[in-house]
Amino acid sequence: MMLRSKILIERPADEVYTFISDYQNDWKWRTWYPEVQTLHGENKGECVLLRAPHPLFSSKKPGQYRILSSIPSHRLVSRIDLEKITLIDERQLKSQYKNSTKFEYTLHIRLNGLTRLLQPIFFTELQLDFQENLKWLKELLETLHQEKSQNAEVPEAF
Numbered sequence: 297m298m299l300r301s302k303i304l305i306e307r308p309a310d311e312v313y314t315f316i317s318d319y320q321n322d323w324k325w326r327t328w329y330p331e332v333q334t335l336h337g338e339n340k341g342e343c344v345l346l347r348a349p350h351p352l353f354s355s356k357k358p359g360q361y362r363i364l365s366s367i368p369s370h371r372l373v374s375r376i377d378l379e380k381i382t383l384i385d386e387r388q389l390k391s392q393y394k395n396s397t398k399f400e401y402t403l404h405i406r407l408n409g410l411t412r413l414l415q416p417i418f419f420t421e422l423q424l425d426f427q428e429n430l431k432w433l434k435e436l437l438e439t440l441h442q443e444k445s446q447n448a449e450v451p452e453a454f
Contacts, residue, residue: 297419300402303430307437309391312399313369315437316387325433327425332361332376343376382406401430 359378
C-alpha cells in the first residue's frame with residue numbers, strides 16, 4: 297500500500313528539510329505516525345516502538361530502523377521494520393523559487409501477518425488524513441516564519 301501527496305510550502309528548501317528531517321517533529325504535523333526510540337546508532341540499528349500508529353500495530357519486540365538515503369535539503373528515505381508493519385518513509389524536496397519548496401511525501405506500508413486482512417479499512421482511514429497532514433505542515437512552517445519575523449521587528453523594552 298502506498299500513499300503519496302505533494303504540497304507547495306512558501307519557505308526555502310533548507311529550512312523545510314531541517315524541520316522534516318528531525319523525526320522528533322513528526323508529531324507536530326502527522327496524525328498517524330509511529331513513535332520509535334532508537335537504541336543504537338543514529339542512522340541504523342534497533343528501535344523500540346513507544347507509540348503505535350494504530351492499536352493493531354503495538355509491539356513489545358524491538359524493531360529495526362535505518363536511513364536508506366539522505367541528501368541534505370533534497371531527499372530523506374528511512375525504513376522501520378516492526379513486528380506487524382514495515383514502513384518506508386520518503387521525503388523529497390524541490391526548490392521552486394528562492395523561498396518556495398515543493399514537498400513530496402510518500403509512505404509505503406506493508407502489513408505483516410493477520411493485519412493484512414485489515415489493509416483496506418486501514419488504507420481508507422489513512423488516506424483521509426494524509427493530505428490534511430501536509431496542509432498542517434505547510435501552515436505550521438509558514439506560521440512559524442511569520443511569528444519569528446514579527447518578533448524580530450518588535451524592539452525589546454528596557
